[in-house]
Amino acid sequence: MSEARPAPGAQTLARGLRALESIAVAPDGLSILELAEMLGVHRSIASRLLATLAEFRMVIRGADGRYRVGSGLAALASGIHSTLRVAAEPVLRELAESLGATIALLVAEGEEAVALSVVAPAQTTYHLSFRAGGRHPLDRAAGGVALLAGMPPRPGEPARVAEARERGYALTFAEVEPGAYGVGVPIPAVPGMPTACVNLITHREEIARTSPPALVAAAARIAASLS
CATH class of the missing domain: 1.10.10.10 (Winged helix-like DNA-binding domain superfamily/Winged helix DNA-binding domain)
Known part of the structure; x- marks a missing residue:
């Protein structure tokens, strides 16, 4: 045959x-x-x-x-980002309120991590935040490490990327904001969607250390809603 x-x-x-x-x-x-x-x-x-x-x-x-x-691809990417943002934001709001910390949706653009959406908790008197559109190198902070972990392995990639891919999340301290903890969880790959992650930022170590299960579950929910 x-x-x-x-x-x-x-x-x-x-x-x-x-x-x-x-x-x-x-x-x-x-x-x-x-x-x-x-x-x-x-x-x-x-x-x-x-x-x-x-x-x-x-x-x-x-x-x-x-x-x-060309511009046609940029318009297509904008539409894809909008779809991802709409699917993620209700989950981000739930997480921000339940964890008492700022939660962001990050995507990989070239060699940078870019914040598509940032949600701060409404019920806390003090929290860290940053603006949507903010970006930093992929090899820095929990969000960048989580995005790399959501991609196929690269030759010579840092050990912490492989570790994050294995355990399902990355945790870093003071790599973008002094004194701040970051926790990043890759969103399971969905055909047609960019590499993305859910990212938490906080000054409180206990929140950072205990948040990974909730972040992993949230990332899975976002992926399921897009599938």
Whole structure:
């Protein structure tokens, strides 16, 4: 019995998605030849894929002939982020009130952790907070470590990332805010959604030490609502 092959339309779609992903992660974009080599196809096929992606503004061709992500992809990403934020915020509010600490939804953008949503508890007189849109390097603080732990292992990744992937959360102290504890839990991967995590920040060590089970359960709830 011969092995089933994907239908031509499905194969073209898969190549287009792979092309878009490859361009999105290339710091200086890709040429037609570079993309063809990455996809293992003839230059003419890569050219047709890029022409289609450009038609929908997913990529743009620069004066140097290299292709980079376009406004259409940015709009798509914005919509995906909105879907994730809407699904997560009710859970974040519950967590903030029950734990008495600020809870954030972070996503990975390149090599940075970016706060999509930040919810502070309404019933406490004192708490730490930060603004939505704030960002810091992925290799710093609980949120960054949790995002890396939510990705496939990278060559040479820090031991604490592998540890967080194994136990389900990362706990750090004073890596972004002096005197503050951070606890980050990766949200289980959902097709079509960016790598994301639930992140807690507090000055109170007892909250940080006892919060992981609630954060893990919340991350699972968010993923389930998106599946």
